[in-house]
Amino acid sequence: MSDAQYAYEQGLQAGGGQGLAAPSPRIVDAMNKWSGSFFKLTLPSGLGTKATIKSIEDEGAKVLSMGMYLGHRSANVTAVPYDGARYEGHTMKDESEGTLWMYNTDLPDGFAPAAGERFFVSLGKTHKCHQCRGQGRVRCSSCGGRVRWTERRGDNIIEKVCSCGDGKQNCGSCAGFGEMLQGLDVSTKYFFDERKDKEYSGRLPENLLMGSAGNLIFQHTADFERRVIAEAIDGFEPEEFDRLMRDTHHQLKSAATSSVGDKMVNPQILHGLIDGYFRGIPNPVAANKRLAEEILPVRMKCEVTDVPVQAVKYEYKGKDYSLYVYGNSGAVWTEGEKPSEFTWKLGVLLGVIGAILLLILIAALVK
Structure with missing residues (x-):
């Protein structure tokens, strides 16, 4: 039995004493989970079980x-179609004292x-629609104002008549009213x-x-x-x-x-x-x-x-290392050297790579 193992067992028998730290299930489980990751290829699996825990310091974060x-x-100044009737929505009476809230x-x-409320607040001002110049009507987008026209299809000439009737349509900006009501488009x-x-x-x-x-x-x-x-x-x-x-x-x-x-x-x-x-x-x-x-x-x-944070010092195969176990999940962080050896994880990876290379070589020879 090694001196470290003997001291460890004596520490257990004495309830911890001045020897090595009694094993903590949280620390052991965290180290096992950390070292068991397949992507830590040279880190020996089951490190929490295999290593000798020498000290655990609770840093109490x-x-x-x-x-x-x-x-x-936020508010953007905008304008909406106005039909001339009394506006029943929100209206700001005095811009010098108003607030969006x-x-x-x-x-x-x-x-x-x-996402909160979105609404329009009238500023009580109107103006003629810039798109139609207050007329409420603009050139028809379907016929371009022609109303009647002909199209050739092969040897036939087809006469077309637009449903607009007069080559115009309601202005899309003012909905045909010719007037716009100025206000604030408010979003929350x-x-x-x-x-x-x-x-x-x-x-x-x-x-x-x-x-x-x-x-x-x-x-x-x-x-x-x-x-x-x-x-x-x-x-x-x-x-x-x-x-x-x-x-x-x-x-x-x-x-x-x-x-x-x-x-x-x-x-x-x-x-x-x-x-x-x-x-x-x-x-x-x-x-x-x-x-x-x-x-x-x-x-x-x-x-x-x-947040639980424990600074852990441990020994593995006669060499000392340290790490931190933190958070309720028992995550592990280490900034120094970690145990490194040829592991089954590395063996599996090398085996897979070797198999792939062998298949490539066989395929090349077959050709």
Whole structure:
């Protein structure tokens, strides 16, 4: 029995002790799955079972996800056919005080991206149709204004008569009315603007950590719906957004203080992450272009996820190696040297390549 194996077994008998780390099913399974991949040709399969685990260090990563659900409305100046009657749809009475969020606002639940309302807002102005110059009629597209004409088919001459009757048709732009009503074509979409931060000082790359599933230990949602809609009627201003964020910041930290104790999380770590988020968040309302591009904050969500990250040191055939096991799925990452030997996977690949080359050679000889 090797010294390493003896120390390993002594560690098991002593409940872990100062010897080698007791085998963790999570670590063993993760290493077996990782090494069992066929595409890791020279990595020995069943590495979790075959290797001697020397140490497992829990690095306890915390990932903060904060995001704001935003409504975005854009408007393009356009015109629609106008029949001269009183327009019964949305009408903007004063362009100097109007806002796109005065109309048809039905905020969706949750945080999923969604298409919102699309509608027309009259600006109360009309003009003659440019296409037909206010006549309502244009040259017929079928006959080009000829009404009657002849066509030759072989030795026969066929007389054609267009159904338009007078060589004209209703204008497609104004539907034959000759007048156009000016207004705004308004479209709405909702999206979740998410930002992430972390409390982690280990070597696992950030992109792997941030994309990993873990255990949700804190969640808080702040709904702005009633407040922002009331203010949006008069136009939601940048100062109102800043005030809203200050109130939300305070509420969120209070919720974190009352919740994290039971979750065994250092509240100062969480507070620091929350403070950093609010310091760095841009004011989307400040970029608003009234009656053209307008942003409305709907609700905010904060989540803290405990992502399991273990730094593992192990021995295989007398040589030391290290790796990381992370996320609920037990993914493996390693930046250093890995065990390498001739494996059955490599043997299978070489056998397949050899068979293909043999078939090619036989085919060439037959020719």
